[in-house]
Amino acid sequence: MTLTQLNAFVLVARLGSVKAAANALGVSEPAVSQALSALRRYLDDPLLTRGGPGMTLTPGGTRLLTIAAQMVSLGAEAESAVRLAKGAAQQLRLVAPSAVVEFITGPLADAFTARSLGSIEVSAGVSTTAEMGPLVSQRLADLAIGPQLDGDRSLGLASEPVFRCQLVVLASAKSRMSGSPDRWPWLVEPSATDPGSDVSRLLRGLGVPEKQLSVFPNQTAAWEAAVRGAGVAPGILHLAVHQLRRRELQVIDVPGTPFETCWYATTLAPERRSPAAGSLRHFLGTPEAMKLLRTPGAGMPASRFRPPVYVTIWS
């Protein structure tokens, strides 16, 4: 029984599939499957079985889940507690949808590190909305930016709205889209494939089939394609300020848009939250952070963009 195995088990149980857990951990799917099977063998209990929607826990799996979740969380806490006591820089891990990582987290991390006088280092990673909750709950991440997440009480999370924004559909100023939106070519960034994202919700509302989607590695690349007239690209309005000012793109009128939405900051509930996470959460409410949220960075060049890997915390 290793912490890695317990971590894998908890993530599978919470995300409902081995594949999702493997993705969240940034490892191959057999790696998770094996960890699970080793744990099953060790405890001589199936723990969770495929059945119905996702998986269902055995009685033993149910007991184990609560205990294992605590252990995993304590493991991460132990590390950061020792690090803090040593006076070393705190490591804060932030997760967010790809578009937010692309435009926001870089400047945000820099500003927050500067504000903490270098005592807190922030790193950011891309995450789907489904995995944000479990990641924060297990302290694989310290703060998530995205939709509201504190629905599942058992995860011990607290979400707080930090920024209100609008999802719109953009297209080249020259192009003239005609016909029904579900026939247009849609140029999207990766989070459109996340069923919990706003973009995905919008596309489903319009009845756009997958065939019509071109998934680009990041928002910038999708917009560049849109500028060339390859189709329409959904996106957060204020992140496209450069393209709009230069008249490369314009907002086009699509049913259901502008889509009003809100970014929430989610951390552990106050009593379990690390001071550094609380500090970043508080920082997000300051005018300085607001300004960073409002005026995006340049966007990450396509060539340098790379999906992040959530390393397991224990060697």
Add this chain to the structure above:
Amino acid sequence: MTLTQLNAFVLVARLGSVKAAANALGVSEPAVSQALSALRRYLDDPLLTRGGPGMTLTPGGTRLLTIAAQMVSLGAEAESAVRLAKGAAQQLRLVAPSAVVEFITGPLADAFTARSLGSIEVSAGVSTTAEMGPLVSQRLADLAIGPQLDGDRSLGLASEPVFRCQLVVLASAKSRMSGSPDRWPWLVEPSATDPGSDVSRLLRGLGVPEKQLSVFPNQTAAWEAAVRGAGVAPGILHLAVHQLRRRELQVIDVPGTPFETCWYATTLAPERRSPAAGSLRHFLGTPEAMKLLRTPGAGMPASRFRPPVYVTIWS
């Protein structure tokens, strides 16, 4: 960072020495030393340093201790929780001084297992008084019989008196001891070398030097030697009932004896205690258990006696 390493660290911190922890775990001392050094390397913190009495914790070590203790305890809890949910027999581990293990725990375990209709299996091991507290606290053992242990509040233990008895000094009926007790040959069982034991306390009170001690592998062997007239043997009065009835031994008059003492049952505090441990604790208060405590088993034959090994709980 493995659970084994954390377990070793906690035990070293609580027992104050690597050697003691290795002994309690039933492994060699370098094994513990290495686990500790791996943890130090991983966390990049000395955690604890030699200095003064025992060892002193670094700030990081202090933080880690509380967290690691929880993790280790949860690890054991996870296992038994899954086992319980599966409907398998619960495993209860009992620790006690060697004399108690020799005479009491066998019948006690049998009686309790029978009373639980086979759903709880009890195993027993020898332990020094110093290691009892940490062992129970880390759930390496479920119940300890011996001196009162709930002094250290941080361990979360609860002790309860279960049996009052007398420590006396025995010698062959034929032999006539003369001179000062500190010149006699003393025939003792292993717990006499445990500074926290009653026997050790008695010997210190009499000023008996180590030179005068012959340590036998168990109480029965020590008493057999006393019957042959090899010297005097301290022991619990009611455990020697056979030898006294057959007039092979008699109680001799020594200053400080009879030494009134009391056995306590120690478990985790009620909120952390497992149901099975609570059940055994309760059983110890019943007339059935009292009778077992009063009338000892035959004593373990010397040839079959073997010091126990506390296996680490995680593979």
Add this chain to the structure above:
DNA sequence: ACCGGGAATAAGCGATCGCTTAGGCCGCAG
């Protein structure tokens, strides 16, 4: 200055971990 005991290190070992790729199994939609 010497010794002795506790702790750390070295070296070696078997077993396991944790990861990969490749391939097989199973339920399910077309």
Add this chain to the structure above:
DNA sequence: CTGCGGCCTAAGCGATCGCTTATTCCCGGT
């Protein structure tokens, strides 16, 4: 029937774990 997506198993790998014995280091004590 045939893909296909999700899961598991197999095989192989390098690294680490966890333990041993043997040796060295360090420190307090006669």
